[in-house]
Amino acid sequence: MKKLLFTLLLAAVATGASAQESAKTIKIRVLLSLNGASRVGMNTVKQMLAQYQKAYPSVDTAVWTRIAGYYNEKDLANLLVPIYERYFSEKDVDGMIAFYKSDAGKKMVEMMPHITAESQVAGKIWGEDIAAKIRKDIEGAMK
Template identity: 30%
Template structure:
């Protein structure tokens, strides 16, 4: 006969051990989770396939057998290890834990969700600003007579290169 009290004790001890083991991540495991949660770096075997697909599109004359032999040689694990080391060298384990808490929070999830569109909008705004500054400088220099077609000769042209 089973002793219910004993079964409960074993279940509780087993649950406790399982939870301890599941939460005893190494710093590298935490960094990998952080990178995965934050979306800062796509930790995916799909990246390997995407890279190979881009080469296939570029070099259409290469037979599939060549690509099949290359596929096992393309391994993102080395790059993932390097990225984990970069994060690990910049942040303490306590800071990584704090990042994990943040990225698992509602506001952290919202940041992750909106990051791609934010980055796109920032790139567009930066590009537009750069164009406006270029136009402003060019218009101002043109009005002052510094920009002419063809451009005026340089006051001190570079010396011609001597041939050996």
């Protein structure tokens, strides 16, 4: 059943893709679907848009709806495909697809938003600590 679903996904991606796309490119599109890279990018843009909405509460809802139409997952995937093509061979992509289809890969995709959020908080704390030490050293040197 899983093989059938994967084959159907691959066929759907291939059908929607340009006739000039190579097997590697089509596989990269499958990989992007499996690894969530496009979804992560979309979530980032949605968070950014939410921040703008908070900063500009008087802007009409219709404007925010129009702005939300400026971005979509397919356009982002189109930007990511050439990057993946440059850095990964078709064999690499096949291996990554196998990983992301595994239980460990699925868990990675599921947990990555949590890991990213917690890592950002940890990084912020780390950066603030370093900045405080730098300020202290600079202030000490200026006395």
